[in-house]
Amino acid sequence: MKPDLFEAPDYFQLDDLLSDEHKLVRDATRQWVKRAVSPIIEDYAQKAEFPRQLLSGLAEIGAFGPYIPHEYGGAGLDQISYGLIMQEIERGDSGIRSTASVQSSLVMYPIYTYGSEAQRQKYLPKLATGEWMGCFGLTEPDYGSNPGGMVTNFKDKGDHYLLNGAKLWISNSPFADIAVVWAKNEEGRIHGLIVERGMEGFSTPETHNKWSLRASATGELIFDNVKVPKENLLPGKNGLGAPLGCLDSARYGIAWGAIGAAMDCYDTALRYAKERIQFGKPIAATQLQQKKLAEMITEITKAQLLAYRLGQLRNEGKATTAQISMAKRNNVDMAIHIAREARQVLGGMGITGEYSIMRHMMNLESVITYEGTHDIHLLITGMDITGHSAFS
Ligand code: TGC
Numbered sequence: 001m002k003p004d005l006f007e008a009p010d011y012f013q014l015d016d017l018l019s020d021e022h023k024l025v026r027d028a029t030r031q032w033v034k035r036a037v038s039p040i041i042e043d044y045a046q047k048a049e050f051p052r053q054l055l056s057g058l059a060e061i062g063a064f065g066p067y068i069p070h071e072y073g074g075a076g077l078d079q080i081s082y083g084l085i086m087q088e089i090e091r092g093d094s095g096i097r098s099t100a101s102v103q104s105s106l107v108m109y110p111i112y113t114y115g116s117e118a119q120r121q122k123y124l125p126k127l128a129t130g131e132w133m134g135c136f137g138l139t140e141p142d143y144g145s146n147p148g149g150m151v152t153n154f155k156d157k158g159d160h161y162l163l164n165g166a167k168l169w170i171s172n173s174p175f176a177d178i179a180v181v182w183a184k185n186e187e188g189r190i191h192g193l194i195v196e197r198g199m200e201g202f203s204t205p206e207t208h209n210k211w212s213l214r215a216s217a218t219g220e221l222i223f224d225n226v227k228v229p230k231e232n233l234l235p236g237k238n239g240l241g242a243p244l245g246c247l248d249s250a251r252y253g254i255a256w257g258a259i260g261a262a263m264d265c266y267d268t269a270l271r272y273a274k275e276r277i278q279f280g281k282p283i284a285a286t287q288l289q290q291k292k293l294a295e296m297i298t299e300i301t302k303a304q305l306l307a308y309r310l311g312q313l314r315n316e317g318k319a320t321t322a323q324i325s326m327a328k329r330n331n332v333d334m335a336i337h338i339a340r341e342a343r344q345v346l347g348g349m350g351i352t353g354e355y356s357i358m359r360h361m362m363n364l365e366s367v368i369t370y371e372g373t374h375d376i377h378l379l380i381t382g383m384d385i386t387g388h389s390a391f392s
C-alpha cells in the first residue's frame with residue numbers, strides 16, 4: 001500500500017469552530033492512525049483478520065468510552081471529540097471504527113446508563129483499557145430491521161436466569177470477553193443481560209467470507225441454556241427503547257465516521273488526479289474529473305456541518321433520534337457515493353489494494369446496512385415529519 005499522505009480537507013474553515021481540546025484529540029487520533037493503522041490495514045483486510053494489536057493503541061487514544069466519565073476509566077470528553085475520534089479512525093478503516101463504536105456506544109454506554117453501580121465498577125474500567133472487549137447482541141437471524149420481534153429469551157430460575165436463542169452479525173463477537181445481550185423475559189419484555197465468555201452453553205462462531213469489513217471480526221452469539229447470574233441483568237431500563245437508546249449513540253458516531261472514509265477517498269483521488277497524465281495533461285485538468293472532485297468536496301463539507309451541529313445538540317442533550325437518523329443516513333450515503341466516484345478517478349489502479357478507496361467502498365456497504373439500514377432511517381425521518389409509522 002502507498003504511504004499515508006492524507007491531508008484533511010476543511011473547505012469551510014470548520015477548524016475555527018473546534019476548541020483546542022477538540023483539535024488536540026483529533027490530531028492525536030490522526031497521527032495514531034497514520035502510524036499504527038495505515039501501514040498494516042490493507043494486509044489485514046486482504047487476510048480477513050482483525051488486527052488485535054491495535055486494541056491497546058485504541059485504548060490509549062481514548063477511543064474506548066470517550067464520553068464516559070473519568071471515574072469509570074473513560075476519557076470524559078464531549079460529543080464533538082467523540083465524533084472526531086470516530087472520523088479519524090474510520091479515515092483509516094470502518095472496521096476499526098466499528099470495534100471502537102461497539103465498545104464505547106453499545107457496551108460501555110448501556111452499562112454506564114442502565115447498569116447498577118456494581119456493574120459499572122466491575123466492567124467499565126477494564127473495557128476502557130481494552131483489557132476486556134465487548135459486543136452487542138440485538139440482531140437475530142429472523143429479526144434484523146425489526147428487533148422488537150426477537151425470540152431470544154430468558155426464564156427466571158430462582159437464583160439465576162436461563163438464556164436461550166441466537167444472535168447474528170455481531171461485531172467483535174469472536175474475541176469479545178463479554179456480550180450485552182437483548183432478550184425477552186417470560187412476559188415478553190426486552191431486557192439487557194451481560195453474558196461472559198466461558199459461561200457454559202455460550203459460543204461465538206465467526207462469520208466468514210465477507211467482502212466488506214474484512215479487518216473486523218463478525219460472528220454469532222449462541223445461547224444454549226446459559227445460566228446467567230441475576231446480578232448480570234441491566235436494571236436501569238427495559239423495553240425496546242433500551243437497545244434503541246444505545247443505537248442513538250453509535251449512529252451518531254457513524255455519522256462522523258463516514259466523513260473520515262469520504263475524506264480519505266477524496267484526498268486520494270485529488271492527489272492522483274493531479275499526478276496522472278493522460279492526453280498530455282493531468283486528468284485533474286479535465287472538466288469531468290473536476291466535476292467529480294468538486295461535488296465530493298461540496299458533499300463532504302455539508303456532511304461536516306451536519307455532524308458538527310448534531311454534536312452541539314448532543315452536547316446540550318437536545319438531539320433527537322430522528323435527527324441522528326438523518327445524519328447517519330445522509331453521511332454514509334455521501335461517503336459511499338464518494339468512494340464509488342473516487343475509485344473511478346483512479347481508473348484501473350482504483351481496484352487495487354495499493355490505494356484505500358476500494359476497501360472503503362466495500363466497508364461502507366456494511367456501514368450503510370448496520371445500525372439501521374438506509375431505508376429504515378428514511379422511514380424514521382418519514383415517521384417524524386408525518387406522524388405516521390410505516391412500520392406497523
Ligand atoms: P417503536 O414502536 O418505534 O419503538 C419502540 C419503543 O422504543 C422507543 N424508541 C426509542 N427509545 C430510545 N431511543 C431510540 N432511538 C428509540 N426509538 C424508539 C419508542 O419510543 C418505543 O417506546 P415505548 O415506551 O413506546 O415502547 O419500535 P418499532 O418496533 O416500530 O421499530 C422502530 C424501528 C424500525 C425504527 C427500530 O426497530 C429500528 O431502529 N430498527 C433498526 C434496527 C437496528 O438499527 N439494528 C441495529 C443493530 S446493532 C448494529 O447494527 C451494530 S453494528 C455496530 C458496528 O459494527 O459499528
Ligand code: FAD
Nearest residue numbers: 136137138139144145169170171366369370371372373375
Ligand atoms: P433486513 O431487516 O432483512 O432487511 C433487508 C432489506 O429490507 C433492507 O434493504 C431493509 O432496508 C429492507 N426493509 C426491512 N424492513 C423494511 C420496511 N419496513 N420497509 C421497507 N424496507 C424494509 N447487529 C447487532 O445487533 N450487533 C452488531 O454488532 C452488528 N454488527 C454488524 C456487522 C456487520 C458487518 C453487519 C453487516 C451487520 C451487523 N449487525 C449487527 C446487524 C445489522 O444491524 C443488520 O444487518 C441490519 O439491522 C439489517 O438487518 P438484516 O440484515 O436482517 O436486514
